[in-house]
Amino acid sequence: MSSVQEMNPRVRGIRATVSLQSLAARLTEEIMQGAKKPFKKVTDVSSGDPQRAGMSPISFVRQVLAVCLYPQLLKEKSLPLDVRQRAQKLLGSCGGGSVGSYSKTSCGIPHVHKSVAEFITRRDGGVSSHPENIIFSSGSQKTLSLVLHLMASGEGETQTGVLTPVPCPHTLPMLLDETGVALMPYQLMEGRGWALDLDELHQALKTARGRCEPRAIYISNPGNPTGHVQDRKTMEEVIRFAATEGLVLLAEEVYQDSVFGQGREFLSYKKVLFEMGKKYSETVELISFNSISSASMGECGLRGGYMEVINMDPAVNNYLRSMQGTSSPPVLPQLALEVMVNPPSPGDPSYETYTQEIRRTLTTLSQNAQRACEFLNDLPGMNCQPAMAGVFLYPSLHLPPQMIEEAKMLGVEADVLYCQRFLEEEGVCLGSGCENGQEDQNYHIRLCVLAPPATLEEVLARLRSFHLLQLGRFP
Amino acid sequence: MSVLQEISPNVKNMKQLEYVVLARRASQIMEELRKGARKPYSEVIDVSWGDPHRAGVKPLSFVRQVLAACLYPELVNSNKLPVDVRQRAQRLLGQCAGGSIGSYTATAGIAEIVHRVSEFITRRDGGAPSHPENIFISAGSQWALQNILKVLVNSKSSPKTGVLTPVPCHCTTTLSIMGLGAVVIPYYLSEEQGWELQVEELDRALESAKGVCNPVALYVINPGNPSGHIQRRKSIQEVIRFVSEKKLFLLADEVYQGCVYGEKSEFISYKRVLAEMGPPLSDTVELASFHSASKGFMGECGMRGGYVELINLDPDVMKYIYKLFSKDSCAPVLGQIALDLMINPPQPGDPSYPLYNVETQNIRTMLVHNVKRAFEVVNSLPGFCCQPVEGGAFAFPRLHLPPKAIQKAKEVGLQPDTFYCIRLLEEAGVLISPGCEYGQKEGTHHIRFCIMTSEVMMEELLRRLTCFHTQFMKDFS
Numbered sequence: 001m002s003s004v005q006e007m008n009p010r011v012r013g014i015r016a017t018v019s020l021q022s023l024a025a026r027l028t029e030e031i032m033q034g035a036k037k038p039f040k041k042v043t044d045v046s047s048g049d050p051q052r053a054g055m056s057p058i059s060f061v062r063q064v065l066a067v068c069l070y071p072q073l074l075k076e077k078s079l080p081l082d083v084r085q086r087a088q089k090l091l092g093s094c095g096g097g098s099v100g101s102y103s104k105t106s107c108g109i110p111h112v113h114k115s116v117a118e119f120i121t122r123r124d125g126g127v128s129s130h131p132e133n134i135i136f137s138s139g140s141q142k143t144l145s146l147v148l149h150l151m152a153s154g155e156g157e158t159q160t161g162v163l164t165p166v167p168c169p170h171t172l173p174m175l176l177d178e179t180g181v182a183l184m185p186y187q188l189m190e191g192r193g194w195a196l197d198l199d200e201l202h203q204a205l206k207t208a209r210g211r212c213e214p215r216a217i218y219i220s221n222p223g224n225p226t227g228h229v230q231d232r233k234t235m236e237e238v239i240r241f242a243a244t245e246g247l248v249l250l251a252e253e254v255y256q257d258s259v260f261g262q263g264r265e266f267l268s269y270k271k272v273l274f275e276m277g278k279k280y281s282e283t284v285e286l287i288s289f290n291s292i293s294s295a296s297m298g299e300c301g302l303r304g305g306y307m308e309v310i311n312m313d314p315a316v317n318n319y320l321r322s323m324q325g326t327s328s329p330p331v332l333p334q335l336a337l338e339v340m341v342n343p344p345s346p347g348d349p350s351y352e353t354y355t356q357e358i359r360r361t362l363t364t365l366s367q368n369a370q371r372a373c374e375f376l377n378d379l380p381g382m383n384c385q386p387a388m389a390g391v392f393l394y395p396s397l398h399l400p401p402q403m404i405e406e407a408k409m410l411g412v413e414a415d416v417l418y419c420q421r422f423l424e425e426e427g428v429c430l431g432s433g434c435e436n437g438q439e440d441q442n443y444h445i446r447l448c449v450l451a452p453p454a455t456l457e458e459v460l461a462r463l464r465s466f467h468l469l470q471l472g473r474f475p
Numbered sequence: 476m477s478v479l480q481e482i483s484p485n486v487k488n489m490k491q492l493e494y495v496v497l498a499r500r501a502s503q504i505m506e507e508l509r510k511g512a513r514k515p516y517s518e519v520i521d522v523s524w525g526d527p528h529r530a531g532v533k534p535l536s537f538v539r540q541v542l543a544a545c546l547y548p549e550l551v552n553s554n555k556l557p558v559d560v561r562q563r564a565q566r567l568l569g570q571c572a573g574g575s576i577g578s579y580t581a582t583a584g585i586a587e588i589v590h591r592v593s594e595f596i597t598r599r600d601g602g603a604p605s606h607p608e609n610i611f612i613s614a615g616s617q618w619a620l621q622n623i624l625k626v627l628v629n630s631k632s633s634p635k636t637g638v639l640t641p642v643p644c645h646c647t648t649t650l651s652i653m654g655l656g657a658v659v660i661p662y663y664l665s666e667e668q669g670w671e672l673q674v675e676e677l678d679r680a681l682e683s684a685k686g687v688c689n690p691v692a693l694y695v696i697n698p699g700n701p702s703g704h705i706q707r708r709k710s711i712q713e714v715i716r717f718v719s720e721k722k723l724f725l726l727a728d729e730v731y732q733g734c735v736y737g738e739k740s741e742f743i744s745y746k747r748v749l750a751e752m753g754p755p756l757s758d759t760v761e762l763a764s765f766h767s768a769s770k771g772f773m774g775e776c777g778m779r780g781g782y783v784e785l786i787n788l789d790p791d792v793m794k795y796i797y798k799l800f801s802k803d804s805c806a807p808v809l810g811q812i813a814l815d816l817m818i819n820p821p822q823p824g825d826p827s828y829p830l831y832n833v834e835t836q837n838i839r840t841m842l843v844h845n846v847k848r849a850f851e852v853v854n855s856l857p858g859f860c861c862q863p864v865e866g867g868a869f870a871f872p873r874l875h876l877p878p879k880a881i882q883k884a885k886e887v888g889l890q891p892d893t894f895y896c897i898r899l900l901e902e903a904g905v906l907i908s909p910g911c912e913y914g915q916k917e918g919t920h921h922i923r924f925c926i927m928t929s930e931v932m933m934e935e936l937l938r939r940l941t942c943f944h945t946q947f948m949k950d951f952s
Contacts, residue, residue, distance in 0.1 A: 003789050003791070003792070004789060004791045004792055004795070006691075007626050007627075007792055007795060008625060008626055008627065008628055008629045008630075009629060009631070010625075010629070010630070010631075011625055011626050011795050011798075011799060012795065014795070014798050014799070014802075021581070021582070021801075025581065025586075044572070047579060047804075049572070049573075049578050049579050051572070051573045051575040051577040051578045052572035052573040052575075052578040052579065053573060054573050055573075056575075057575060057577050062546050062547040063547055065546045065547070066543040066544075066546045066547035066550065067543075069539050069542045069543040069546060070536075070539040070540055070542070070543035071539075072536075073543065076555070078553075094528075094777070095521075095526060095528060095529030096526075096527075096528040096529040096530065096531055096532075097528075098528035098529075098533075098534055098777070099777050099778075100527075100528040100534050100773075100774055100775040100776060100777045100778060101526050101528040101529040101776055101777050102524055102526045102529070102776045102777060103777070105498075138614050138779065138803070138807060139803070139804065141802070141803065141804065142803060149483065149485075149486065149654075150483055150486055151483065152483050153483045153484065155631060171802065171804070174798070174801075174802045175802055178625070178799065178802055180630075298577055299577040300577060300578060300579045300804070301571070301575070301576050301577045301578045301579055301580060301805070301807070301808035301809075302576070302577060302807060302808065302809065303614065303779075303804070303805075303806075303807040303808075319486050319487070322491065322492070322495070323486060323654065328615070328776070328777075328779070329779075330614065330777060330778060330779040330807050330809075330810065331777030331778070332777070332778070332807075332809055333807065
């Protein structure tokens with residue numbers, strides 16, 4: 001295989017990624033070599049990575065994990081008692097009492113499955129969840145890719161397709177390409193705070209049917225990057241739609257812990273499904289995804305996620321569970337997940353600190369989202385829908401035609417050009433809307449607002465100065 | 476997707492592991508024991524996977540201390556931990572975005588760790604240079620292997636893509652190959668010569684693929700799993716010449732390079748041999764070498780840290796490989812750190828060195844002892860024949876089953892060696908795995924068990940095996 005021609009054509013077909021990350025790395029390198037720039041370091045707010053931006057992890061989580069890693073700390077009196085007790089219990093669920101052993105099953109550690117199932121049951125007001133329906137992997141993207149791999153088949157008109165929202169999480173398009181599944185877009189309604197519109201769904205399905213075999217619909221709720229929280233009515237419509245059209249419902253719900261919008265509440269697709277009665281709750285195939293990269297935990301580097309599989313044919317379920325057999329999920333992230341779904345209770349020594357830390361994170365998030373939204377809306381040519389949840393803001397960019405022309409000549413999307421320039425001149429790395437699947441001239445940028453307020457202020461100040469400069473260049 | 480027909484055919488083709496049957500039964504037995512059932516044993520010994528910690532081997536203190544300090548940096552400032560531990564943690568945290576292991580890292584891994592991996596490889600290979608841009612850290616070596624396979628295998632092609640794979644071979648690789656829609660082209664290792672790889676057999680295997688599939692790659696695992704064989708330099712050279720001549724991509728799985736026991740055995744990497752063979756081979760043979768933090772004396776299987784080094788690949792192809800790795804964001808940060816600790820252990824003079832040295836020496840002594848004991852005991856039992864275990868984590872003895880046992884197995888619908896394993900599990904509480912899981916010559920049977928256990932566990936294991944085997948052979952004579 002000495003050339004690109006001999007490569008697997010499907011890999012060749014993975015869409016080109018925007019390489020802002022490598023530009024950022026190069027700039028960081030240059031600064032380290034002593035180059036003078038208008039910024040001391042590169043600030044990356046393009047992914048949902050709060051700890052990168054300086055947010056602190058949750059103490060209880062890190063303490064428990066540290067003790068699990070180095071059990072000598074079980075004797076360490078300076079660590080709270082509940083930390084040590086939890087670590088002991090978790091270590092007991094690991095082979096040989098060590099986090100260095102493979103998980104007992106290729107789907108994860110049974111004790112953790114149980115805790116997750118209990119968490120889901122509590123969250124959904126008693127709708128029961130079964131440990132055997134829970135599968136872990138290294139992050140929600142990985143669990144999603146298992147499902148896509150299972151569904152993928154055919155090509156051309158028979159290729160499996162998934163109805164995908166525009167905008168969608170920026171890691172999704174590549175994942176679909178890589179598993180050989182067609183991305184069939186359905187537009188979210190920007191003017192209505194990025195709500196999902198059922199007519200648009202129907203239209204998208206009709207279009208999709210002409211081009212591929214749609215098998216599933218992907219939902220991100222709370223929306224990544226939109227920050228929209230779906231209401232029950234919409235969710236019921238989606239479920240009815242999936243039921244009528246025979247589509248599997250893929251519900252990515254990673255930011256479920258971060259709802260800050262007034263009068264909004266997160267409802268899981270599972271809960272809504274079960275409250276619609278047997279006709280739906282026993283037939284609609286639903287897979288829900290969650291992970292420890294959530295807003296309050298922010299443990300993106302640990303790589304831990306799970307999916308709950310509902311109403312899937314047991315024979316299919318078996319395949320799903322055995323596919324993971326070729327790569328065991330990491331142990332520590334599963335333990336982090338256990339702590340996430342089973343936090344300290346009132347009365348426990350760590351309860352106060354834990355609750356304060358979570359509250360502080362969510363308050364910061366809510367304040368930042370509001371501040372940033374107002375700020376961005378004040379800039380000419382920028383329009384930002386208020387977010388109700390999640391860690392991103394996703395403002396639209398009205399770019400001067402000359403800039404769009406310039407981008408065309410350079411062979412890049414205009415929003416990418418905007419982000420590249422911003423990175424070079426101000427050292428801040430944003431995400432561009434085309435990564436989130438926006439393919440028309442409807443330009444957007446994406447930024448993570450879960451950061452220490454001072455960091456956010458600096459990002460916003462630099463953005464304003466850069467943005468006004470751009471507009472000034474093309475009056 | 477409520478009907479089986481709708482599943483991707485590639486997934487359907489992945490065979491069900493025998494392990495599943497055994498594991499289920501083991502779970503049941505453990506549950507029965509917990510409920511107080513009376514059995515001739517009080518716990519199940521599980522040596523079916525290469526998982527040292529599960530089998531009682533202790534983790535290395537230095538590794539765990541550094542990882543704990545990285546997780547909970549307050550420990551860095553306390554003096555509960557040795558100075559070099561705290562310094563290492565501080566250095567590593569300094570390379571993490573936001574000073575936290577909770578942040579995403581660069582796709583290929585934390586830059587400094589990638590650099591250190593390349594330095595490790597250069598040291599290991601007597602100076603043959605290694606470049607950081609050719610290295611990707613991944614969540615375990617199998618993950619990296621899958622990404623490379625994805626580039627090589629066209630699941631839609633007709634005829635299908637083929638990968639030459641040894642028999643016996645551990646099942647994760649064969650499953651990955653099948654799951655991607657490629658075909659395994661088996662080449663048989665020579666049991667009587669200690670599971671040696673013979674080039675004539677590679678030729679035969681390649682011939683057999685003519686008209687059946689399109690071979691693109693050769694997969695070797697050295698030290699062998701489950702064979703325990705360590706390839707000699709001459710054999711490695713022959714393989715390199717073979718792939719060059721036949722224009723195959725070479726996948727060298729070297730995760731057990733840290734586990735070498737034979738007194739005269741020495742691990743030499745494919746990269747080193749290739750570099751020392753000089754141009755044109757050293758500039759043209761496409762090679763991917765894999766390593767991991769799961770094997771070796773660290774045994775940190777649960778951390779999921781591994782890497783792949785890619786040699787002589789077209790730069791454009793490398794760009795696509797980067798893309799593939801980037802869709803998983805990055806490898807788990809703790810796994811990356813575990814990798815760094817494996818390749819850069821404490822040095823003489825460091826405060827942690829004495830303890831580290833004692834612990835690793837103990838593990839080494841234990842493994843050498845286990846290998847010797849397993850070899851002696853198993854070979855002394857009639858019906859068993861075990862090749863020397865030069866390296867790796869397993870013993871893979873041949874089992875000559877009496878015809879009556881084979882008959883009985885057929886009656887209950889099991890493979891003969893699986894039947895043996897189920898009986899061993901039920902009557903002696905020992906969980907091992909059957910040779911049919913790994914592939915073997917038609918009509919032969921084997922068992923595989925992990926030798927990375929505590930000495931006490933090994934003795935108990937061998938005692939139970941001896942007892943059971945003697946009875947079994949009597950029952951079916």
